[in-house]
Amino acid sequence: MALDIGVDIGGTNIKLGLVDAQGRVVARGRLKTEARKGPRQALERVAAGVARLRKKHVVRSVGVGIAGLVDHEHGIVRLPPNLPGWHGTGVKEILEELTGLDVHVTNDVNAVCLGEWLFGAGRGCDDLFCLTLGTGVGGAAIVNGRLALGANGAAGELGHTVIFGNGLPCRCGGRGCLERYVGAKYIVRRARARVKAEVKRMTSHRDQMPLFKGGIVEKPSVLAMLPARRLDPETIGRAARDGDRLALELVQETGDFLGLGLVNVVALFDPARIIIGGGIAGLGEPLLKAARRTVLRRGQLFDGRKLEIVPAALGNDAGIAGASRLGRLPAPA
Amino acid sequence: MALDIGVDIGGTNIKLGLVDAQGRVVARGRLKTEARKGPRQALERVAAGVARLRKKHVVRSVGVGIAGLVDHEHGIVRLPPNLPGWHGTGVKEILEELTGLDVHVTNDVNAVCLGEWLFGAGRGCDDLFCLTLGTGVGGAAIVNGRLALGANGAAGELGHTVIFGNGLPCRCGGRGCLERYVGAKYIVRRARARVKAEVKRMTSHRDQMPLFKGGIVEKPSVLAMLPARRLDPETIGRAARDGDRLALELVQETGDFLGLGLVNVVALFDPARIIIGGGIAGLGEPLLKAARRTVLRRGQLFDGRKLEIVPAALGNDAGIAGASRLGRLPAPA
Numbered sequence: 001m002a003l004d005i006g007v008d009i010g011g012t013n014i015k016l017g018l019v020d021a022q023g024r025v026v027a028r029g030r031l032k033t034e035a036r037k038g039p040r041q042a043l044e045r046v047a048a049g050v051a052r053l054r055k056k057h058v059v060r061s062v063g064v065g066i067a068g069l070v071d072h073e074h075g076i077v078r079l080p081p082n083l084p085g086w087h088g089t090g091v092k093e094i095l096e097e098l099t100g101l102d103v104h105v106t107n108d109v110n111a112v113c114l115g116e117w118l119f120g121a122g123r124g125c126d127d128l129f130c131l132t133l134g135t136g137v138g139g140a141a142i143v144n145g146r147l148a149l150g151a152n153g154a155a156g157e158l159g160h161t162v163i164f165g166n167g168l169p170c171r172c173g174g175r176g177c178l179e180r181y182v183g184a185k186y187i188v189r190r191a192r193a194r195v196k197a198e199v200k201r202m203t204s205h206r207d208q209m210p211l212f213k214g215g216i217v218e219k220p221s222v223l224a225m226l227p228a229r230r231l232d233p234e235t236i237g238r239a240a241r242d243g244d245r246l247a248l249e250l251v252q253e254t255g256d257f258l259g260l261g262l263v264n265v266v267a268l269f270d271p272a273r274i275i276i277g278g279g280i281a282g283l284g285e286p287l288l289k290a291a292r293r294t295v296l297r298r299g300q301l302f303d304g305r306k307l308e309i310v311p312a313a314l315g316n317d318a319g320i321a322g323a324s325r326l327g328r329l330p331a332p333a
Numbered sequence: 334m335a336l337d338i339g340v341d342i343g344g345t346n347i348k349l350g351l352v353d354a355q356g357r358v359v360a361r362g363r364l365k366t367e368a369r370k371g372p373r374q375a376l377e378r379v380a381a382g383v384a385r386l387r388k389k390h391v392v393r394s395v396g397v398g399i400a401g402l403v404d405h406e407h408g409i410v411r412l413p414p415n416l417p418g419w420h421g422t423g424v425k426e427i428l429e430e431l432t433g434l435d436v437h438v439t440n441d442v443n444a445v446c447l448g449e450w451l452f453g454a455g456r457g458c459d460d461l462f463c464l465t466l467g468t469g470v471g472g473a474a475i476v477n478g479r480l481a482l483g484a485n486g487a488a489g490e491l492g493h494t495v496i497f498g499n500g501l502p503c504r505c506g507g508r509g510c511l512e513r514y515v516g517a518k519y520i521v522r523r524a525r526a527r528v529k530a531e532v533k534r535m536t537s538h539r540d541q542m543p544l545f546k547g548g549i550v551e552k553p554s555v556l557a558m559l560p561a562r563r564l565d566p567e568t569i570g571r572a573a574r575d576g577d578r579l580a581l582e583l584v585q586e587t588g589d590f591l592g593l594g595l596v597n598v599v600a601l602f603d604p605a606r607i608i609i610g611g612g613i614a615g616l617g618e619p620l621l622k623a624a625r626r627t628v629l630r631r632g633q634l635f636d637g638r639k640l641e642i643v644p645a646a647l648g649n650d651a652g653i654a655g656a657s658r659l660g661r662l663p664a665p666a
Contacts, residue, residue: 148603149603154635155601157601162593263495298505307484
């Protein structure tokens with residue numbers, strides 16, 4: 001049987017995979033995007049990668065996931081945040097011309113959502129929401145067993161939903177957007193401020209020794225002993241898992257904010273499952289636990305409501321696996 | 334050709350209509366719900382009403398819209414807010430038994446949304462969101478040309494989306510829900526507080542005369558001259574249309590809040606059209622204008638984005654017209 005190829009075009013790397021009907025990546029390719037050299041050269045190398053994979057198997061179609069607004073009918077990408085100079089690129093047209101294969105294009109988070117839905121944490125679920133937490137906060141929804149694209153290919157934009165109407169200004173021009181509270185760099189920014197306060201508190205103590213609190217020696221946070229540039233989400237997550245108080249507070253606070261965003265997802269989509277992936281999801285169970293608690297407290301839970309909040313299952317392959325199925329989905333209604 | 338009957342079951346009245354293929358109500362019935370006497374007696378009278386309409390035309394199916402959580406497969410209503418004692422009623426089963434017709438049941442706002450989509454302000458639009466503003470704030474979405482029901486029949490619950498994460502406590506147990514800011518009684522509550530402040534300001538003025546501001550006699554708001562019980566959304570809307578400053582401020586503020594809720598709808602569903610109906614929509618153009626401005630400012634608008642915010646077109650018939658089509662929709666995927 002013919003297989004399909006999934007392509008994940010990022011700002012730095014492009015990953016390709018030959019994907020079987022069970023969503024397994026049976027062969028792969030990887031290349032540099034070199035985004036600044038423009039889309040044509042990159043897509044020519046993608047076509048060469050596709051040609052290499054075709055030597056191993058009969059290929060039926062190519063599906064591409066790419067960050068940005070995608071015109072799904074024409075396979076054109078608009079406003080790609082990490083691909084300067086790619087605005088308006090007819091990815092579908094160029095790749096079809098270069099490969100002679102049927103090519104479909106979607107937003108990168110849509111591809112991840114499709115992957116998790118068909119092969120990962122969302123299997124068997126007709127209504128789900130998938131989010132990716134990283135530098136940006138992305139989302140995509142399956143509604144009635146179909147990907148929700150929206151009228152402009154922009155559905156699922158969880159990052160710029162409002163959780164604090166009068167909140168902090170966001171790079172999008174709005175205020176109080178979810179991304180402004182749970183995006184990687186804002187977590188780090190909050191961490192730095194907290195660490196600074198912690199260090200000040202510790203060193204202001206006369207004898208410069210660990211603080212006593214209720215008769216117990218209070219251990220300083222490990223985060224306070226790292227150089228500032230080492231304060232990244234992974235380090236914070238690791239420290240939280242090791243029981244570091246400050247790290248745990250940061251992760252829980254992030255989970256509380258995330259939970260507010262999820263309340264809105266629950267209210268509007270009523271998904272049976274919310275799937276959380278992306279780098280920040282590596283903050284792990286304490287993050288999900290705090291998010292779940294906020295949703296439980298605010299999410300209009302009624303007896304027997306079907307709702308799970310679970311981590312993504314496929315990791316980095318989700319986008320490739322999902323994109324590969326684009327040519328096999330039923331046509332939009 | 335056989336026609337269909339739409340039924341709109343409210344807490345006080347039940348409206349029935351024989352609806353043609355163009356969504357026109359060609360014959361009607363109306364009866365008291367007498368909700369406290371239980372569902373059986375009410376549904377028996379609905380069946381009698383259906384029988385009367387059948388004398389005029391061949392009827393194919395009956396569609397029912399009812400406030401509450403609806404199990405769409407079995408046509409059971411749960412937690413109906415205005416129908417005490419109806420929790421768990423098998424509306425479909427009872428009405429099918431009583432009428433011998435095919436019966437379908439959905440949430441009342443879903444019915445309005447279907448009506449506006451098929452026959453009203455949403456015609457020709459595959460991705461839209463419809464909201465009803467009144468005592469409560471309801472919503473429903475069409476995604477990919479289908480009604481989004483959600484995994485629990487609870488999709489579109491705009492009223493309890495969070496717009497102020499640390500906002501005012503809401504009756505749902507959450508905080509900062511949209512309904513807490515734009516629900517009818519909260520608008521009135523805000524109006525009363527403002528009027529009180531206005532009256533205080535005017536009477537504290539030594540000569541008890543209209544205030545001078547920049548050399549111009551400032552006219553007191555007409556709202557300040559009404560008895561408190563007359564302060565309802567219609568009066569406020571009328572005063573705003575007449576140019577009353579205080580009323581206009583109240584309407585604009587309400588529109589700003591509504592706009593924050595719509596930012597989240599736009600971000601998550603990316604509808605081509607947002608349709609606003611319900612009593613509060615009677616606040617009219619100043620309300621929509623303020624809401625549009627907030628969305629424009631915050632809603633990640635990009636060049637050529639398809640998005641309109643428009644008033645509902647069908648008025649009170651939307652629910653009947655929409656419900657009547659339930660038996661003619663394609664089966665869920």
